[in-house]
Amino acid sequence: MYIASSYVRAESLDEAWELNQKRNNKIMGGNCWLRMGKSNNINTIISLSKLGLDKIEENDSEFKIGAMVTLRQIETNNSLNEIFNNTLKKAVESIVGVQFRNMATVGGSIWGRFGFSDVLTIMLALGAKVELYKTGVVPIEDFIDMEHNNDILVSVIIPKTNLKVAYDTVRLSKTDFPLLTCAVSVVEDKMRVVIGARPTKARFFDCNINTETDEICSKFNFGTNMRATAEYREQVAKVLVNRCRKAVQ
Secondary structure, three states, X not given: OEEEEEEEEOOOHHHHHHHXXXXXXXXXXXXXXXXXXXXXXXXXXXXXXXXXXXXXXXXXXXXXXXXXXXXHHHHHOHHHHHHOOOHHHHHHOOOOOHHHXXXXXXXXXXXXXXXXXXXXXXXXXXXXXXXXXXOEEEEHHHHOOOOOXXXXXXXXXXXXXXXXXXXXXXXXXXXXXXXXXXXXXXXXXXXXXXXXXXXXXXXXXXXXXXXXXXXXXXXXXXXXXXXXXHHHHHHHHHHHHHHHHHXXX
């Protein structure tokens, strides 16, 4: 819950960026996570809804997903799901419900760098990049460790490569937060394994395709919270990694 003094639909990224430099101003994506956060007072809510960032663009080498694209748009985009074996659809289809996914945005999901993020997990596996208004294009593996600042996430870029990718997750119920997320991508003899909801934000390990699953899982730190213990998460991780490896063979 929050209280805002004013609401501005920015006419340009310049205007949005200038407004976002002021203390207690906030960028609003789909207004899902913002209203679920701690109660606070916000001076100005900044909307990006007039900036044309709600499109998925495709060319010969990449997909460019605007920050205001909803999770539902990703779930139902035929081109994305055809090329990436429906993994993006699988990653988002259990996030709360359709009404929520019609509002929640890609930009908000990535910018928050949430530990429970299905979106962050699959984007790491796909080798995505993040376009920031002032900083420029940054590999997502670098972005997740950047300090939060007042830049603006403009788009997420997914390169078209010949990788094979799979995604899996464990939840207590279909629309609950995940206990653990896992994605595996393979290009030739190289493999990337991503584990999220550990319960901290997703991390990855790059290795050879013949690396043993036990060795892979030993590279990740697993934590305990009210949903699961570290020991349980580690055992689940081994199962999910093996499932994903089998799917990309």
